[in-house]
Amino acid sequence: MKVIVIGGGWSGCAAALEAKKCGADVLLIEKTDMLLGLGNVGGIMRNNGRYTAAQEMIALGGGDLFELTDKCARHRNVEFPGHKHATLYDVIKMEPTVRRYLLERNINMMFETRVVDVETIGKCIKGIYLHDGTYIEGDVFIETTGSTGPMGNCLRYGKGCSMCILRCPSYGPRISISKRAGVEDLLGMRGDDSYGAMSGSCKLNKESLSNEIREKLEKDGVYIVEIPKEDVNLEKLNIKVCQQYALKEFAENIVLLDTGHAKLMTSYYPLEKLRKIKGFENVRFEDPYSGGKANSIRYLSMAPRDNTMKVTGIENLFVGGEKSGLFVGHTEAIVTGTLAGYNAVRWGLGLKPIQLPTSLAVGDIIAYENDMKESVEGLRKRYTFAGASYFERMKELNLYTINNDIIEKRAKTLMMDGFFNEKLI
C-alpha cells in the first residue's frame, strides 16, 4: 500500500514515520530543501500541558520524534512567564537529526518538489501532480501542508512577505490539496474579525547580542528584559498565533529563549527600537529576515475533518498539523500527524479509522478543537497544550500531569500502551 504524505513539516514527518511503522510504503514530498518547515525556527517542547501530551505519545508508542527533540535539547526544565518545565531543542541540530532518522527507516523523500494538483475518481484521490506536471499515484494521501503563507496571503492579511524559513519566493507557494480535491478550506479568525494570525516569535542572531546576554542565555536558556515604556505595544498580542504567549508579560518584556538562535517571543519588533535596549545595540534578525517589519500569516487553509483526521468529503485524504485545525506548536503537529499516519494505513487496509480516547489529552484536544471550530468564537481561538483556554481545560479535566507513572498507567488502563508501534501490514 502506498501512502503519500504532502508536506514535510513536523506533522508530515510524524505521519510518514507512523505510516511506515504500520508497514506501508511511504513517500514524503516536501517543497523546500529541508524537513520540519516552521519547526526549523521552533524549539519549545514540554512546556505546561505539552509535557503530558509528549509523555502520552511515548506511552502510546508514538514518541519517536519526542525522543529526538529530547536528544537535541539545549535546556531542560526552563521557566519563563506563564510557562513551566519547558525543553528547548537546538533548531540547528534538529532537522538533520530527523532527516537521518526517517532515511534510516527507508522512508522515500522528495525535496524541492511541490504538489500542485490532484486527480480524483468520485470522492477518492487517485494521484497527485507535481509542479512540473509529473503524475504520481497512491492509495492513501495525507496532507500536512500547513496553513502558512504564501506571499499574497502574508501581504493581504499581514504586513507583506517577511522572508521566513518557508522561503516561498525560492520554492513556490503552498497549495491547498484538499481544496484542489473539491473541499473548501476553513479559515481562522482574529479578534478584529479579519482572517489568519501572525506567527508569534522571531529568531535573533545570538552572535549579534552582547556577551553578557549570550552567556546568560546559554546558561539559563532564558533572558528577560523590560521594554522601554514608550515602546510597549499591547495591540500586537491580538494578531498573534500563539495565544499561550499572548500575555501582558510578553508585551512588556523582551523574552529571549536559547534554541540555538535567540528566540524572541514576539511576532516582530522594529530593529531601530530593539537596538535601543542595552545589549541589543548590534542585533539582527535570523528568521524571518525581515522580523523588524512582519512575520508570516497562518490559519488560512484548514480542511474540515473528523476526529480520525480524515477530511470530510474525501474518502482517502487525511490531515495533520495546522492543516487539520487551529493547533499551535510542534507537539500538536506530531500528535495529529501521527494519528493521521496511523489511520491512513487502516483506511488503506479497509479497516475503520480510530479516534483517540478523550480520557487522554492527545485525544481530547483533537475532539475539542473540532467542536470549537463550529462557532465564530471558536475560530478566534487557538488550541495548544501549552496554554490559553485548552491548558485550562486540561487542568479542569485532570488531564494535566507531569507524573510519568500516571501517564503510563492511563495508557495501560486503556490497553493502548505501545499502540502506535503495532505493525498493521
Added chain:
Amino acid sequence: MFRYVDCIDAGSVYCPCELATKGECIICSQLHGKEFCDCLNWKGTCIYQEYIWNGGKSNKTREFRKYSIINKEYLRDDILKLDIKVTKSLSRNLNNLGSFVFLKNEKDIDPYSIPISILDSDVVNNVISVVIKKQGIKSKAIFECEKEILVKGPYWNGIQGQKYLKELKNSSCLILCRGIASAPAVLAAKKIIKNNNEVYVMLDRGRSRENFAKPYFISLGCNVEDVSFLDYSGELKEQYKFEIEKLLKKWNFKTVLSAGSDEFHVKMINFIYNIDKYINFATVNNTTMCCGEGICGSCIIKGKNNEKIRACKQQYDPKEVFLRGISK
C-alpha cells in the same frame, strides 16, 4: 485535474499587466477576484505583491516606436521579408522562442497593427528579420512601408507549449512546417539547437518551388526534408504518414513542433498522438490578435473544459486544444 497554465509575461517587466488591474490576472487568484492565494503557476515572483508595491497599478505596456527598414526583399510576389534595425535591448528581447512584434505603417491608424513572428534576431547588429504574407488589409499595408516602420514589442507568445521545447536538452525534436508559419519555427530551431538537440525538419514547399525557410534551417544545421504533406482533399498523404511514423521510431522524438495553420495542428497532433501518446507538442500560435495584451478579447479561445484562454498571453498545452475525439 492538472492544467498546464502559464502567462508568458508573468514575472517579466510587463507584469503585473492591465489584466491584473481589472481582476483578470491569468496566474494570481488574488488578482482574479479571490481573497486568498491559490497560485496557478508559480514563476518565482508574487504578482499580487508586485501589484500592491507598484501602488495598485500595472507596469507600463509596450508602445510603438519608429525603426528603419534596412532591407526589403520579395521572396515571392506575395511574400515579403523585412530586415529592421532596432535597439540592442529589443533585438536581445526578441531573440527568444515564440518572439513576435506588432508592425504598422506610420501613416495608418491603430487597427492596422499586425502581429508578425520573428524569423531571426541578430543581436550583434541589432537587426530583426520578419516574413509577411500578403493576405488581407493589414498585411497589404505593411507591404507599402518603404524606409521606416512602427514596431511594438517584445511579445513572446508566438509558440504554444514552449515549456516542452525549453526542457529539451541533449535530445531531438521534429519540426513539421507548412507555409508562412515556418518563420517562427526557424527561431525556435535556433534555440533548440543551442541546447544541444538535433532538429529534423519536414518542410512543406506549399505552392512555391522551395520554402523560404529552407536556407535558414540548413544554416542552423537542421536535417531538412522537402515534403508536400497534403493531398488535393487537404488530407495527410499516406506516404508522409508512413514517413513520420518511421522518423518517430528512428529518432525517438520527445517533442514535435507543428508550424502550420490550426487545421494543420489538428491533423498532425491527432495523427502522432495515435502513434505515441507520450510525445509532447508545441504549436505555432495562429490566434487572431489585436492588442497583444489580453484586453481586446480577439485572441480568446476555449479550452477543453470550456475555460477562456487569452491566447496572446497565456500558454496552454496544445494537446488540450487540438486533440479531437480522443480521451487522454
